[in-house]
Amino acid sequence: MKIDLTDTTASKINKALVKARRAIGTPAVGMVLTLVIVTDEENAYDALKSAGDASREHPSRTVVVIKRVSRSPRDRTRSRLDAEVRVGADAGAGETVVLRLYGEVADHAQSVVLPLLLPDAPVVVWWPVNAPLDPAGDPLGALAQRRVTDTYACEQPVRELAARADSYAPGDTDLSWTRITPWRSMLAAALDQVTCEVQGVEVEGEESNPSCELLAMWLADRLDVPVKRSLSSGPGLTAVRLTTDCGPIVLDRADGSLATLSIHGQPKRAVALKRRDTSELIAEELRRLDPDDTYASALRYGVERLRNPAHRPAADPGARKAPSGERPAAVTRGLAEASDALDAVSRMLDEASPAPEEPARESGAPGDSGERPAGESPAKGAGGAAPAEAAAEGAGGSPAQAPVNRAVTK
Numbered sequence: 001m002k003i004d005l006t007d008t009t010a011s012k013i014n015k016a017l018v019k020a021r022r023a024i025g026t027p028a029v030g031m032v033l034t035l036v037i038v039t040d041e042e043n044a045y046d047a048l049k050s051a052g053d054a055s056r057e058h059p060s061r062t063v064v065v066i067k068r069v070s071r072s073p074r075d076r077t078r079s080r081l082d083a084e085v086r087v088g089a090d091a092g093a094g095e096t097v098v099l100r101l102y103g104e105v106a107d108h109a110q111s112v113v114l115p116l117l118l119p120d121a122p123v124v125v126w127w128p129v130n131a132p133l134d135p136a137g138d139p140l141g142a143l144a145q146r147r148v149t150d151t152y153a154c155e156q157p158v159r160e161l162a163a164r165a166d167s168y169a170p171g172d173t174d175l176s177w178t179r180i181t182p183w184r185s186m187l188a189a190a191l192d193q194v195t196c197e198v199q200g201v202e203v204e205g206e207e208s209n210p211s212c213e214l215l216a217m218w219l220a221d222r223l224d225v226p227v228k229r230s231l232s233s234g235p236g237l238t239a240v241r242l243t244t245d246c247g248p249i250v251l252d253r254a255d256g257s258l259a260t261l262s263i264h265g266q267p268k269r270a271v272a273l274k275r276r277d278t279s280e281l282i283a284e285e286l287r288r289l290d291p292d293d294t295y296a297s298a299l300r301y302g303v304e305r306l307r308n309p310a311h312r313p314a315a316d317p318g319a320r321k322a323p324s325g326e327r328p329a330a331v332t333r334g335l336a337e338a339s340d341a342l343d344a345v346s347r348m349l350d351e352a353s354p355a356p357e358e359p360a361r362e363s364g365a366p367g368d369s370g371e372r373p374a375g376e377s378p379a380k381g382a383g384g385a386a387p388a389e390a391a392a393e394g395a396g397g398s399p400a401q402a403p404v405n406r407a408v409t410k
Helices: 010-024 044-054 103-116 157-166 181-192 210-223 278-287 293-301 303-307 317-321 327-352 385-394 399-409
Strands: 002-005 033-039 060-067 080-087 095-102 123-126 146-149 172-174 198-205 227-231 237-244 247-252 258-263 269-272
Touching: 002 010, 010 080, 010 095, 010 103, 033 044, 033 103, 044 060, 044 095, 044 278, 060 103, 080 103, 095 103, 123 278, 146 278, 157 210, 157 293, 157 303, 172 293, 181 210, 181 237, 181 247, 181 258, 198 210, 210 227, 210 237, 210 293, 210 303, 227 303
Parallel strands: 033 060, 033 123, 060 095, 123 146, 146 172, 198 227
Antiparallel strands: 002 080, 080 095, 198 237, 237 247, 247 258, 258 269
């Protein structure tokens, strides 16, 4: 059932939905979420068809927002809202509302969409084309728990990945990431079958395919090994080769539908890796409404870091020179202990050495005044002090050590 509304309001659209449900005999609302599709007139048909197929798995209210560009300055100042309500077989397993916004109301689409959201139900916003640079900061994206974009539809997909990484917010996802879910599952299952250590990876695919870049970033982020990105004629991803210490693991898909898994020491196996339709991709994204932390980690790894290993933090010479916090402390403790030991030894020597005293005078000995005659050898001096002084000088001791030696001799 279809109902066309021209120059209408959100209140009239809600009344038309209730009327259409009663007309087909289903007054109750059995939808589980609201899917908002923001697109243009050119891509609206394909997006609606994909959403209708996905609604058989996830019954939902689909709200399509089409912003019409006014040609004349007079039309740009006139705000108008046209709507098309589809219920029943024309809307799959849910309800569809197509909104066409003209004039100034196109800049305030969130005000029109907000009254049409299902109460107490999750909201997912999908941009098939022309997604904003910051989906979470977009007025329509701010209404949603999940925001789905598709970098494959951009003119420069690889550069778009960098913009997505800069503006990422929990709840963001991309259909280019959804396309590699079977690849990630198959590679993870292959690595679970072996106990080898991965030493390197090569990802082969089309030049401007963001799914190839995301898979390479995911492998580099998870395995922490060098990843080489090689080009092929496609379609899409064509092969992934893992180099391990016990032999290669290769997942090769040359025709876009059937792949071959080769593990060293095991027979080759054929696995289904067909290129999926957009309806299957959007249905997979509607299965989970929580933030995808794995996608966020792979996205933030960065294309530049993938292509230039010098950008990795481990290769930063400044990071190696920075103090780790443990080694400098050990060095400092060692120096402090050595200094304390030297002080202790010095104190022990000071305590063992008595204060210098005047040499004893003997009666009748030459030099009563304490001075030795010039040219006289120490052996010609008085008493037993001369041998002690001679021993001190023969051992290389300084005159200052003579009193100590005399004390030891006595």
